[in-house]
Amino acid sequence: MAVIVSASxxxxxxxxxxxxxxxxxxxxxxxxxxxDFNSYVVEDQQVVDRFLDALAAELEWRGDATPPPTVFIGxxxxxxxxxxxxxxxxxxxGKHVDLARxxxxxxxxxxxxxxxxxxxxxxAAGVNRVSMGVQSFDARHLRxxxxxxxADRARAAFAELRAAGFDNISxxxxxxxxGQTVAEWEADLAAALQLGPDHLSCYNLTYEPGxxxxxxxxxxxxxxxxxxxxxxxxxxxxxxxxxxxxVAYEVSNFAGRGGPCRHNDHYxxxxxxxxxxxxxxxxxxxxxxxxxKTVDGWARSLLSGLPPTATAETLTPRQRAGEAVWLGIRRHxxxxxxxxxxxxxxxxxxxxxxxxxxxxxxxxxxxxxxxIALTQRGLLFADRVGAAYLAGAAR
Numbered sequence: 468m469a470v471i472v473s474a475s476x477x478x479x480x481x482x483x484x485x486x487x488x489x490x491x492x493x494x495x496x497x498x499x500x501x502x503d504f505n506s507y508v509v510e511d512q513q514v515v516d517r518f519l520d521a522l523a524a525e526l527e528w529r530g531d532a533t534p535p536p537t538v539f540i541g542x543x544x545x546x547x548x549x550x551x552x553x554x555x556x557x558x559x560x561g562k563h564v565d566l567a568r569x570x571x572x573x574x575x576x577x578x579x580x581x582x583x584x585x586x587x588x589x590x591a592a593g594v595n596r597v598s599m600g601v602q603s604f605d606a607r608h609l610r611x612x613x614x615x616x617x618a619d620r621a622r623a624a625f626a627e628l629r630a631a632g633f634d635n636i637s638x639x640x641x642x643x644x645x646g647q648t649v650a651e652w653e654a655d656l657a658a659a660l661q662l663g664p665d666h667l668s669c670y671n672l673t674y675e676p677g678x679x680x681x682x683x684x685x686x687x688x689x690x691x692x693x694x695x696x697x698x699x700x701x702x703x704x705x706x707x708x709x710x711x712x713x714v715a716y717e718v719s720n721f722a723g724r725g726g727p728c729r730h731n732d733h734y735x736x737x738x739x740x741x742x743x744x745x746x747x748x749x750x751x752x753x754x755x756x757x758x759x760k761t762v763d764g765w766a767r768s769l770l771s772g773l774p775p776t777a778t779a780e781t782l783t784p785r786q787r788a789g790e791a792v793w794l795g796i797r798r799h800x801x802x803x804x805x806x807x808x809x810x811x812x813x814x815x816x817x818x819x820x821x822x823x824x825x826x827x828x829x830x831x832x833x834x835x836x837x838x839i840a841l842t843q844r845g846l847l848f849a850d851r852v853g854a855a856y857l858a859g860a861a862r
Contacts, residue, residue: 485536486535486741486751487536487539487733487734487739488535488537488538488539488743489539489744489748490540490545490560490743491542491543491745491746492540492541492542492543492544492545492744493506493507493518493744493745494508494509494518494542494544494547495507495508495577496508496547496577496615497613497615498613500611501673501674501679501680503675503678504542505746506544507543515548517766518762519555519556520766521765521770522556522743522744523562524769524770525743525744526559526743527563528769528774529563534565534568534569535564535741536729536733537569537571537572537729537730538564538572539573539730539731540572540573540575540594541573541575544576544580545574546580550585554588557589557592565593566593567593569593571596571729571730572594572595573596573637573728574589574597574598575599575600576600576624577599577600577616578599578600578624579620579624581624581627581628582624583627586627586630586632587631587632589631595633596637596728597628597633597635597636598637598639598666598728599628599636599639601638601640601659602639602640602641603655604621604654604658604659605618605647606618608644611644613679618658625638625662625664634724634725635666635725636665636666638662638668639667639669640655640667640669641669641670641672642669642671642672643672643692643696643697644692645692648696649703652700652703652704656669656704656707656708657707660707660708665724665725666720666723666725666726666727666728667708667713667720667723668720669704669720671697671719672692674691701846701847702847704721711723715799716732716799716800717731717798718846735798736798737787737791737795739752742757742758744758745758745759745761745762745765746758746759746765753781753782753787754781754782755782756776756778756779756780757777757778758775758777760777784811785813785818785860787813788808788811788813788818788860789857789859789860790860791815792804792819792853792856793853795807796832797849800840801833801840802840803837804819804839805837818859818860825855826839826855829844830842830844831844832852
């Protein structure tokens with residue numbers, strides 16, 4: 468028997484709970500070759516209108532909210548919405564969430580689609596932080612990454628965000644592009660720093676299953692950078708940004724005047740969150756659910772009065788413990804095992820002591836007084852280190 472939406476309301480940010488909100492806007496001007504996010508290139512604006520109708524229905528189903536501590540409007544590219552539809556997005560959100568009362572409200576934007584008018588609308592709606600996907604200032608690397616903007620447009624977009632009143636702007640950059648040299652990466656870092664951003668995210672290009680770049684890699688059509696080159700760029704990033712006053716508070720994230728991204732830190736600390744939009748995930752007290760992935764399927768369910776949920780699982784205590792270490796170890800401060808064990812009510816040391824000792828021998832982690840953190844060498848293998856705890860939790 469079908470379950471109707473109105474009979475199964477869920478609250479965003481229940482009283483007394485620190486539950487953040489993620490809003491997924493899945494539309495982009497182009498599908499980048501490295502991207503495995505749930506995003507689509509859509510020409511028919513009726514699809515966007517239907518998305519906004521369904522988003523309103525999902526927020527209504529989830530219930531009126533106490534203000535979540537953080538809101539992240541991501542995608543996709545939320546700034547890809549035209550101005551009237553962006554205004555409607557904020558009207559839909561504003562009916563259910565008082566953005567002005569949230570400590571941090573971030574919107575993702577790309578240089579080719581953000582302008583002063585859109586930025587002004589976002590700022591007036593309560594957005595106080597922008598994360599802009601620049602990726603590179605090098606024309607050759609931008610073409611390889613399928614980016615739709617130029618370096619000059621990235622600079623102009625940054626200036627327009629400042630003019631609209633944003634004093635917390637983060638820039639995303641990507642290194643490890645095939646053929647990229649350390650000198651070219653340093654030039655990207657210098658170009659970004661010249662703009663005066665308040666936060667930087669610097670990611671190593673990875674080849675995710677199902678993406679165009681992975682298909683080309685499998686067919687021998689491209690040659691990835693060797694691991695040592697990527698390691699050199701990673702370490703140089705920390706040197707350059709550290710000298711510029713940025714704090715590496717997570718493996719790939721650097722806080723300047725804007726401080727850490729509170730929303731992402733909430734994830735790394737295993738906080739609860741609600742996700743709305745196609746493919747968005749939610750987590751509450753060990754129960755994780757994911758929405759239907761396609762815009763059509765997600766919207767059809769909601770607009771028919773049905774829940775949008777595709778999958779749901781209750782994590783085992785071992786899974787929650789493994790994820791706590793996997794997420795927490797990425798932070799500069801690492802994770803305090805005793806605190807995590809007490810919070811989750813599990814014997815963290817009993818479950819992970821063997822792995823911990825192996826990682827200490829490999830010089831991947833420090834283990835002092837119960838707190839574990841990545842070493843300089845461990846930072847280079849952060850994904851591998853974290854995955855070991857997930858694997859250990861699966862046993």
